[in-house]
Amino acid sequence: EIISEIVSEHEHLFDSSLIHNVTLDFVIEGIESVSSFHLDISNGQPVIINESGGPFTLVNPRIAIHEKSVQITWPISVDWSIDDVDEVRIYATAIDHLNQSWGPAEAVVGSGGLLGIENDMEIVGFSVFDGLGRDLLDSRLYGYPLHLHPEQTISVSGSVRFEGIVGPIPPNSAAVGIEISNENQSWSYLAEDVDADGTWSASISLPNIENSTPSSIWEINPRLIRVGPVDVVRSGALDSTVVTTPGSYRVDLESPIVGRLLADISGIQRPLDEDIWSLSRPLIMSLEIFETESLSRELILMTWIESKDDLNLDGVAQPSEYSSKLVILPSNAHQTEIVNLGLLDISQGTDGSLVSVFVTGTDASGRAYLGGGSGGIHADLATFSLAQESPTQIDRNTISLDSVDGTILHSVSHTMSFLIEDLNGYTSIDEIHLWISGIGDETGHLIHRPLLGNLESAEGSKIIPISAEFIPSDASGNSGLATFTFATGEDSPFDWTLSSQVPAITVVEDEATLDLDLLSLADIAWTLDTSTSWNVLEIEDLTAPFGRFYDGRMYAADGDAILCRLQMVHSANGQPLSVPPVGRNVVIDPHFEDVMETTPGVPVNGTVDTEGIVEFVIVLPQTERDTEGILRGRLIGTGTIPWSGFDVDVVVDRTAPTVEFLQTSLAAVQTNRLDSQQVSFSILDLGGVAEEEVEMFWTFRRFGVDIPGTDGSSWIGPASMQGLVYGVSNNVDISTVESNELQDGDQLVVWFEFTDLSGNPIEGIGSELNPRAPLLRVVWFEPVVEPIAISPQPANLNGLVRIDLWIRDEGNQGGNLNLSLLGWETDSSGQKWVEINRTEIQLLPGGSIEVDFEIEAWQEGQMLLIAAIDGDIENATVLPPIQVVDPMADRSLLDAALSGDLTVIGLLIVIFSGLGFMIGLFVLQRNTEAVYWDDEDDIPLPEEEPPSRPKSLWPEPPERFPDEEE
Numbered sequence: 001e002i003i004s005e006i007v008s009e010h011e012h013l014f015d016s017s018l019i020h021n022v023t024l025d026f027v028i029e030g031i032e033s034v035s036s037f038h039l040d041i042s043n044g045q046p047v048i049i050n051e052s053g054g055p056f057t058l059v060n061p062r063i064a065i066h067e068k069s070v071q072i073t074w075p076i077s078v079d080w081s082i083d084d085v086d087e088v089r090i091y092a093t094a095i096d097h098l099n100q101s102w103g104p105a106e107a108v109v110g111s112g113g114l115l116g117i118e119n120d121m122e123i124v125g126f127s128v129f130d131g132l133g134r135d136l137l138d139s140r141l142y143g144y145p146l147h148l149h150p151e152q153t154i155s156v157s158g159s160v161r162f163e164g165i166v167g168p169i170p171p172n173s174a175a176v177g178i179e180i181s182n183e184n185q186s187w188s189y190l191a192e193d194v195d196a197d198g199t200w201s202a203s204i205s206l207p208n209i210e211n212s213t214p215s216s217i218w219e220i221n222p223r224l225i226r227v228g229p230v231d232v233v234r235s236g237a238l239d240s241t242v243v244t245t246p247g248s249y250r251v252d253l254e255s256p257i258v259g260r261l262l263a264d265i266s267g268i269q270r271p272l273d274e275d276i277w278s279l280s281r282p283l284i285m286s287l288e289i290f291e292t293e294s295l296s297r298e299l300i301l302m303t304w305i306e307s308k309d310d311l312n313l314d315g316v317a318q319p320s321e322y323s324s325k326l327v328i329l330p331s332n333a334h335q336t337e338i339v340n341l342g343l344l345d346i347s348q349g350t351d352g353s354l355v356s357v358f359v360t361g362t363d364a365s366g367r368a369y370l371g372g373g374s375g376g377i378h379a380d381l382a383t384f385s386l387a388q389e390s391p392t393q394i395d396r397n398t399i400s401l402d403s404v405d406g407t408i409l410h411s412v413s414h415t416m417s418f419l420i421e422d423l424n425g426y427t428s429i430d431e432i433h434l435w436i437s438g439i440g441d442e443t444g445h446l447i448h449r450p451l452l453g454n455l456e457s458a459e460g461s462k463i464i465p466i467s468a469e470f471i472p473s474d475a476s477g478n479s480g481l482a483t484f485t486f487a488t489g490e491d492s493p494f495d496w497t498l499s500s501q502v503p504a505i506t507v508v509e510d511e512a513t514l515d516l517d518l519l520s521l522a523d524i525a526w527t528l529d530t531s532t533s534w535n536v537l538e539i540e541d542l543t544a545p546f547g548r549f550y551d552g553r554m555y556a557a558d559g560d561a562i563l564c565r566l567q568m569v570h571s572a573n574g575q576p577l578s579v580p581p582v583g584r585n586v587v588i589d590p591h592f593e594d595v596m597e598t599t600p601g602v603p604v605n606g607t608v609d610t611e612g613i614v615e616f617v618i619v620l621p622q623t624e625r626d627t628e629g630i631l632r633g634r635l636i637g638t639g640t641i642p643w644s645g646f647d648v649d650v651v652v653d654r655t656a657p658t659v660e661f662l663q664t665s666l667a668a669v670q671t672n673r674l675d676s677q678q679v680s681f682s683i684l685d686l687g688g689v690a691e692e693e694v695e696m697f698w699t700f701r702r703f704g705v706d707i708p709g710t711d712g713s714s715w716i717g718p719a720s721m722q723g724l725v726y727g728v729s730n731n732v733d734i735s736t737v738e739s740n741e742l743q744d745g746d747q748l749v750v751w752f753e754f755t756d757l758s759g760n761p762i763e764g765i766g767s768e769l770n771p772r773a774p775l776l777r778v779v780w781f782e783p784v785v786e787p788i789a790i791s792p793q794p795a796n797l798n799g800l801v802r803i804d805l806w807i808r809d810e811g812n813q814g815g816n817l818n819l820s821l822l823g824w825e826t827d828s829s830g831q832k833w834v835e836i837n838r839t840e841i842q843l844l845p846g847g848s849i850e851v852d853f854e855i856e857a858w859q860e861g862q863m864l865l866i867a868a869i870d871g872d873i874e875n876a877t878v879l880p881p882i883q884v885v886d887p888m889a890d891r892s893l894l895d896a897a898l899s900g901d902l903t904v905i906g907l908l909i910v911i912f913s914g915l916g917f918m919i920g921l922f923v924l925q926r927n928t929e930a931v932y933w934d935d936e937d938d939i940p941l942p943e944e945e946p947p948s949r950p951k952s953l954w955p956e957p958p959e960r961f962p963d964e965e966e
Contacts, residue, residue, distance in 0.1 A: 002170050003059055006074040008092035010102065016070050021049070021095040024074050025104070026056055028085050028116070037061075041070060042097075055082040055117075070094075080119055080228045083236030088116035118162045121174055122240040123222045125199075126158040128247030131366065136220065136247040142331045145217050145248035147293035149365040150208040156247070157201040158222055160194050163240040169198050175226035176200045180207060182218050191222075212251040214292045220247030252293045252365035258372040259288025261357055261382035262338075265430060266511055268449075269338070272357070273382035275451055276428035278389045279349055281510050285341040291334040291363050299361030301325040301341055302375070305386075307353040317356040319375030334363075349386040356380045390423035392507050394516055398481075401503065401524040409570045410530040410641055413466055413487050413578035416503070421479035426470055427451040431508040434484055436463050439504035439519045443493055446486060455484055462492040464579045487579045488528060490639035496528035497641075531571040534633075534646035537613065538565040545759030550690055553649040554631075555757030558623040564631075566646060568612035580612030581643060584635040588618050592629030592652075608635070620652065626686055627652045653687025653758035659766035660684060660725075666750055668775040671742050672813050674735035681766065683719055683726040685756045691726070693717040694754045697768070698734050700776075701747040712736040739780035740811070748776045782811040783843060785819070785867045785877040788850065794883035795857040801882055803855065805867055807841055808848030816842050817869050821853045822876070824864040833866065833873055857884040 012018050020042040026035040037058045038050040046061040057077045064071040087110035093103040110116030128136040131153050134146055148154070160174045161167065176191035191202035209218075224239035262269040263277065264284040277283060289295065302322040304310075309321045325342075333339050349355070358373030358381040373381030398419040401408075408414055416436070422429055429450045437444025445458035448468050455468035464487045472480035488496070502525045505518040539549035540563040547556035556562060568577050586606045606616025618631060629652065634645040661667075665680040679696065683689055699711035716730040734748075751771035755761050766772050788804035795801045807819065818840050822833040837853050857863060863884050868876035 002168070003075045003077045006076055006090060006107075007071065008074065008105065009069055009071045010092070010094035011069040012094075012096065012102075013068070016065055016068050018096045019070050019094050019102075020097050022046075022070070022072055023091075023093040023095070023104075024058075024072075025091040025093070026054075027089040027091065029087065037074070039063075039072065041065075041072070046072060055079050078117055078119075080232050080234040080237055082117060082119070084115050084120060085117035086110055086115055114164065118165060119228065119234070119237045120163040120240040121160055121169065121224055121227045121237070122163045122242070123158045123160055123176065123224060126222050126243055126247075127156070128220050129155045130249070136249055137245050139245070143294040143364060145250050147214075147252040147363070147365045148206055148249045149252045149367050150206055152206050152365060154204050154206060154220070154247075155201065156191070156204060156220065156222070157199070160198040160200065160224065168196060169194070170229065171196060173227070173229055174198075174224055176202075177223045177225040178202055178204060179221050179223055180204075180218055181221075182212075182216055185209070185211075190225075206249075209251050212253065214250060214253065216251065218249055218251065220249070250293065252363060252367060254292065255367040255370045256289055256291035256295060256334075256361075256363045257370050258359060258381065259290060259337075262286045262288065270430070270449065270451055271382075272384045274427065275384040276387050276425045277346070277355075277384055278424075278428070278510050279346065279351065279386050280389055283344045283346050285344055285357075287339045287341055287359060288337060289333065289339055289369070290337055293334065294331075294364040295329055295334045296362045296364055296366075297329050297331065299327050299329060299339070299359050299369070301327050302358050302360070303344060304356040304375075305346065305349050305353060306355070307350040307386075308348040317354075317375065317377050317380070322356075322358075322375055346386060351386065351388045353386045355384050355386060357382050387424050387428070389510060392420065392422040392429055392509060392514055392516070394421075394505065394507070394518060395419040396518060396521075399505070399518070399521055399524065401526065403524070403526045404529070404572060406500075406526055407529040407572075408488060408526045409572050410488050410492070410528055410532060411490070411568075411577040411579050412570050412573075412575065413485050415483055415485045416524075417481060417483040418505070419473075419479065420482050423478050425477055426472070426480065426482075427477075429507060429509055430511065432482070433458075433506040433508065434486075435504035435506070436486065437493075437496065437501040437503070439506070441501075444501065444503075446484065448482075448484060455486070462489045463487070464489045466578065487577075488641075489579065490581050490641050490643070492528065492639075492641055494640050497530055498527075500525040500527055528641075529570075529572055530641050532577065532644045533569055533571045534566045534644070535569050535574070536565075536648070537567050539563065539648065541759060542617065545755060545761065547653075547758040548690070550688075550757050553651055553757075555651045555653055555687055555759075556620060557654050557758055557760075558620050558625075558627075558652045561617050561619050562631075562650075563615070563617050564606075564633075564648065565613065565615045566633075568608065568614075568643070571644075577612045580608050580610070581635060581639075582608055582610055584608045584637065584643075586614050586616055586633055587636055588616075589632040589634070590618075590621055590629060591632055592621065592623060592650075593627050603636075620650065623652050625652075626654055651687050651758065653685070653756060653760065655686050656760040656763040657683050657685035657689055657754075657756045658764040659752060659762060661766070661772065666772050666774040668777060669734075669748055670777045670779045671739040672779040672781065674737075674739070675733045676731045677734055678729070679716060679732050679750075680727075680729040682722070683728065684724075685726070685760075687756055687758050687760075689719055689726050689754070689756045691718050691720055694719060694728055694752055696732060696750065696752055698736075698748060698750045700737055700742065701749060702743070702745070704747075707737065707746070710737040739778070740782055742776070742778045742780075744778050746776055746778065747773060749773050779813045780811040781809060781813040781815040781843075783807060783809050783815070783817050783841075783869055785869065787867075787877070787879050790880055790882060794885050795863075797857055797860050797884050797886045799857050801855050801857050803853045803865070803879065805851045805853070805879075806848060807843065807851055809843040809846055812845050814843050814845035814847060816840065818871070819851060820868045820871060821855070822866050822868060822873070823855075825859075836865075857882065860884050860886050 010019055010022060022039045022041060024037045033054060035054040035056045036052050039061060040047040040049045041063055046063045051058060055078055059075045059077055062073040087108060090107045091104035093101050095101055130136060130148055156178050160169060174194045176194060178189040178191055180187045187207045189204050191200050194200045221243050224241060227237040227239055228234035261272045263272050264286060269286060302324050304317040304322045311321055327341055329339055356377055360372055361369050373379060377383050401416050402414050416434060427450045432448040434446040435444060442458055442460040443462045445461045446455060446463055446465055447458055448455050455465040457463055457465055466485040469483045470480055503521045507514045507516060539554050541547035541556045541560050542563050543560040568580050569575055586604055588602045588604055604616035604618055606614045608614050629650050631648040631650055632645060635643050660682045662680040665678060669677060693715040694717045695713060696716050697713045700707045712734060714732050716732055717728045719726040719728045749771040751768045752762055752766050764770060786806045788806050790803050818838060820835050821837045823836050825834045836855050839851060841849060861884060863882040865879040866876040867879060
């Protein structure tokens with residue numbers, strides 16, 4: 001605590017020893033109780049005999065006695081329980097031995113602008129420095145507030161005192177905090193302990209702020225987070241710190257990025273990496289550095305020239321072999337983004353020597369460069385080679401321009417190409433100048449810089465550059481095909497359309513134009529073809545009923561909003577323009593019949609985009625009647641080459657289409673011909689309908705209610721224009737119901753759903769609200785089969801069976817049918833129905849007929865048969881089964897023959913026929929031998945004796961000859 005001393009002096013007329021007591025009173029306005037201290041000094045020492053100190057405490061008073069006066073020192077301490085007081089009045093009174101008072105003497109504390117009691121504290125002498133020693137409070141520094149990167153350390157310091165009072169403070173009576181904040185976020189840090197003299201300091205690592213922007217300003221402010229000791233009652237002790245200038249900084253979020261190393265050629269910056277630099281040309285280098293915040297004021301340029309710095313002659317750029325150079329940067333280097341590195345001495349370079357360059361440095365916050373490179377050919381910023389100058393050659397015979405029959409199509413891409421060679425490399429060429437419209441004509445001047453790979457228009461050129469490409473012919477890259485693509489702009493001179501333009505080519509190396517004799521290329525002369533037109537991509541009616549764009553015309557109703565989407569093309573080839581007039585607005589002039597009032601020059605919200613497409617919405621005028629007109633569009637503002645407009649033909653049709661049926665079409669319909677009904681009608685519409693199919697709907701009704709499952713639809717047509725009407729004719733299958741499911745009195749209703757080209761739906765007869773209802777004649781053919789008789793029963797195996805059937809039509813139509821008789825048969829492939837017989841039958845309406853079949857019983861047991869109409873086995877009539885027996889199993893052969901068993905009779909016939917045949921052969925042989933014998937005597941015999949025959953070879957005669965009678 002701090003003790004303040006109050007000194008009071010008391011005099012007596014006779015002797016100071018006569019002063020026995022002294023009183024010191026404190027009076028504070030607004031506080032009723034008075035603090036008072038009473039001292040007994042009669043014994044020569046101050047003794048406290050009474051005290052009511054309140055917030056005041058008397059600590060060890062002292063006395064100085066003189067002959068006629070007494071001086072008392074009152075050490076007073078004030079505790080923290082009392083708040084600031086403007087004025088404290090102090091009264092000192094002396095009491096003599098006679099108990100008489102002398103005084104009081106009065107003193108006032110708080111005059112002169114100071115408070116009588118002060119317990120508020122404040123921070124003064126606040127300062128903030130970054131790691132580079134820069135004062136963050138000094139607004140005079142360039143780039144203030146300075147940029148600091150997160151986690152950088154700053155130093156903060158200051159002093160604590162009672163408000164407005166210079167001097168020490170009680171120990172442990174304050175604690176200081178540091179706040180770093182902007183409008184949305186804040187971070188707090190605790191400073192070190194406050195010293196006895198009130199000084200304090202802090203070392204703070206800046207917070208890592210993710211959502212900051214380069215323009216966001218962060219402030220650093222001190223705060224007293226505690227005023228007064230910790231263990232006492234503090235009343236109204238406040239932090240009265242007022243910081244007029246806080247520490248300020250901005251967050252440097254990114255490191256500086258090093259771009260390209262450039263060489264200055266007549267004010268044009270050319271990249272040096274992979275370049276070939278002529279030894280005869282001075283090399284002034286510059287560097288691209290991209291930094292949003294600010295840069296430090298210096299960087300180090302490191303260079304290695306092979307012929308000079310490769311000390312060990314190993315061809316490797318080692319970090320120790322690089323030469324360094326300090327480059328001083330301007331304070332605004334981060335704004336220019338280009339740093340001048342000065343002249344590089346290449347006088348000691350030789351032909352083919354490599355040069356390696358890299359840079360090091362930091363931004364203002366201490367962040368190191370990114371992409372500046374490091375030592376080594378493969379790690380540096382740029383590597384280029386030095387070379388003696390070699391000539392550039394262009395083969396004149398290879399120069400070509402892809403004109404169309406000697407014309408260039410306006411705003412359509414064209415290419416000029418040629419073979420070129422430079423032994424120093426294609427990229428060593430400074431510039432290639434294409435004079436599309438002739439040498440010296442800047443309106444057709446394009447410039448190509450091989451190292452940059454770009455193609456750009458010269459100042460005043462009306463040619464639009466599109467691309468440049470070089471395709472090397474070998475691995476060296478010294479020669480190849482150069483191709484340049486361009487198009488004419490809308491401000492191209494109109495004279496280009498009237499006379500031939502003769503292109504030229506010039507090449508610049510070492511800032512000198514080469515003599516290549518390419519100033520007049522008459523064989524690729526051209527003129528400009530400016531004929532452009534428009535293709536309709538989409539036209540749509542946005543207002544119901546929705547019309548259509550059909551056959552080059554827009555059909556709609558008056559007042560409809562029409563969406564139009566068109567694209568600019570060249571008339572010569574119909575291809576979209578390569579460089580359309582982007583951003584041009586469209587104006588529409590509606591032109592309808594003369595009797596109508598229209599507003600020309602209607603602006604629409606549509607501009608030409610990069611693909612030459614314009615999209616807009618135009619509202620048709622209210623014509624109040626059917627009419628025809630044109631929407632004529634044009635672009636607002638044109639260059640020297642005019643752009644063609646476009647016309648959209650419009651048919652305004654407010655009248656709905658109607659249908660007229662042919663007299664016989666859908667007048668009467670028979671149910672037995674539902675699968676092929678001739679539907680023919682005409683569509684009447686003034687505006688027109690599309691020549692396409694029309695959708696037809698139908699349903700069958702009973703007692704005025706639709707029969708479930710009988711409705712259907714079909715597309716018919718297409719409608720074809722026949723004079724002033726559109727005809728439709730088709731056979732339609734309306735068999736969505738079986739004929740036998742319909743009854744007399746049922747009704748067929750037919751209607752059509754379509755619109756004309758303007759979107760008007762059909763009205764009148766044939767529409768859904770007024771459908772066509774032809775006379776429905778219910779006719780059907782329903783043949784049934786009934787068995788009459790099957791005989792014999794039972795039947796003999798392999799015997800004949802007669803089957804009599806009755807066929808009748810239960811419908812009212814009659815017709816033809818095929819009746820099949822099928823039997824159930826088992827063979828190697830399995831069991832199945834096999835057709836035995838078939839016959840064709842014709843039935844009259846409601847008529848009947850008897851049909852009989854005769855079949856052979858081919859299997860023993862029960863034989864199953866069915867009768868099927870038109871091969872419909874699923875719905876065939878099952879006939880009574882036939883019991884088949886084997887007659888040979890129970891009767892003799894003679895009984896079977898007598899019973900008429902055809903099998904047995906046939907067998908007997910075969911047997912007797914065979915016997916008769918054998919007998920006949922025998923009789924015939926016998927007759928032949930009898931003739932031989934009768935004529936034997938007449939046969940002349942030879943004179944000699946015939947040879948004898950062995951007796952063993954003679955046959956034995958039969959015991960009995962067949963012709964001998966018994």
